[in-house]
Amino acid sequence: MANFSLAAGDYGLGAAKSASGLPGGDIPTYLGRFAGAGLALAGSIFLFLIVYGGIIMMTSAGGEGVAKGKKIITWAIIGALVLGAAYAITQLVFQVFTSSK
DSSP, X not given: OOOTTGGGTTTTHXXXXXXXXXXXXXXXXXXXXXXXXXXXXXXXXXXXXXXXHHHHHHHSTTSTHHHHHHHHHHHHHHHHHHHHHHHHHXXXXXXXXXXXX
């Protein structure tokens, strides 16, 4: 006989999910986790660039390394500001769409 539980709209996905042992969640949850991981990585890169720029400035002994270090730090700060603005805009868009339901 045919298995009529597939006709109920589950298509066997519930059984496959429980058998695989994967954590439950929906697409916004996964996107949130992915965005959080991306922000953590970007924050680590920002910290590294600030420290690297500072080391370049301190070890340059007043030469052209000071300008290079300032440039690295300036662009790291600009990148962090752009990333923060993108995060804020994304949060705003998600709040607008989730509150309209």
